[in-house]
Amino acid sequence: MKKIKIINHKHYLMLAFILFFIASCNNSDKNSSRYYPNISKNNADDNLKISYKSVINLYINNKKIIDIASRAFVESKQFNESNTILQIKKDHLKIENDIKKYTSKNLIIIPKPIYDLKLNQTYLNREASNFYLITLLKKEINNQIQLIDSIIKTSNDEELKKIAEDSKKNIQHSSKKLESINKG
Structure with a gap:
């Protein structure tokens, strides 16, 4: 009979240990949002507030x-x-500085960009090489405006939207000045 009481105490001890373990796991879930504020717990991959790809493409x-x-x-x-x-x-x-501040604040790692400007050397060696570069600059600025428009429309992050809207105003002003260069 004493053997049965000992077994029961072992079961109670094991049950208490399991309950303590479960309680501590639940406690850590409550604190995880403090360390990862931008990631929701429900379908973390589907509900990210930040479009990482858009930020990287903008950069x-x-x-x-x-x-x-x-x-x-x-x-x-x-x-x-x-x-x-x-x-x-x-x-x-x-x-660029605003994007870097935003990405460091939101723990986004931007890889070192690898791209080729694909500059046509034939045009660069001519007298009107600057016309070619300004035309290329206008094309890239228009691409950036389209990218910023898509960020403004699709992003759920208000800080990113504000950066995009402020950037768009400056870019559009610069684009108008660039247009006047080619006309003048």
């Missing part, structure tokens, strides 16, 4: 524009043209 496109603007600035021969290109580069460096 890569922005880097392309900065690189093309740098090259166009070196090639430019007129003060008005150089000043506009320099302003575009400054605006896009600010956008």
